[in-house]
Amino acid sequence: MSGTHTDVPSVVSAPLPSPVPAEEYEQCPVTDIVRRVGDKWSVLVIVLLGRRPHRFNELHRGIEGISQRMLTRTLRGLATDGLVRREVFPTVPPGVEYSLTPLGHSLLGPLSALADWVVAHRDDVAAARRAAAAADT
């Protein structure tokens, strides 16, 4: 892992001349995806499925705190985006298995980068929040 990010490659820094071109950001795909994954449960589900396929109730019990409704919605959303595959086994009782598609699996890498950042800096963020709260008083 590199220590610093003095220069940042990729689209984040690349296409941004100083005068700011504006409308470019309106339909910014990065924001789009970050929002998709930024809901309350998507990351959790992706990480879980990243380990191995899971059954519906397996996820339901595994996440603890999620409602059936939200789990269903989250899985549907991820499946719609091609990140998760849903397979129904016509057994009795019927079983449904969810797994990461190759596309979904490829998202684990970038997610790891973010996760590493969080782990490395969560104390800084927590300290900043405390400082801000104290400043309010």
Next chain:
Amino acid sequence: MSGTHTDVPSVVSAPLPSPVPAEEYEQCPVTDIVRRVGDKWSVLVIVLLGRRPHRFNELHRGIEGISQRMLTRTLRGLATDGLVRREVFPTVPPGVEYSLTPLGHSLLGPLSALADWVVAHRDDVAAARRAAAAADT
């Protein structure tokens, strides 16, 4: 850039024994940060400030579509988390400059990873969405 992510390092895959430990995910810091940055404007603001400091109205005009209210709230949130610094210059008329803190700047790296993923796979996601929409019909 590496082609595949057959094994994914970092916390995303690391601390997840198969039986699923559950409560661990409730206060998952990754979800926490992803949500913070997952709102409608934060990423845009961070990317803009990543290029250079901006004045308030400069950002307001630059993003186009954001309301004063949302820009203020977004900036305040980011400042609270220590990602953005706010500096007031006691000139006439008063000027306020926003810039990324070192902490905020360090987030550009992970954000780049995500951005690269989005750029590389947005067609796949778009195709999956279209396929899902077609399947509904």
Next chain:
DNA sequence: CAGCATCCACGTTGATACTG
């Protein structure tokens, strides 16, 4: 087992108007 349907509470976003 794996959902869907309904109702409800809440937070977030936005339009608009006003201020130091």
Next chain:
DNA sequence: CAGTATCAACGTGGATGCTG
């Protein structure tokens, strides 16, 4: 210039009960 205040609208998330 750089906000704050207020009100309205919407989306998200949760509880509960029912179904194939």
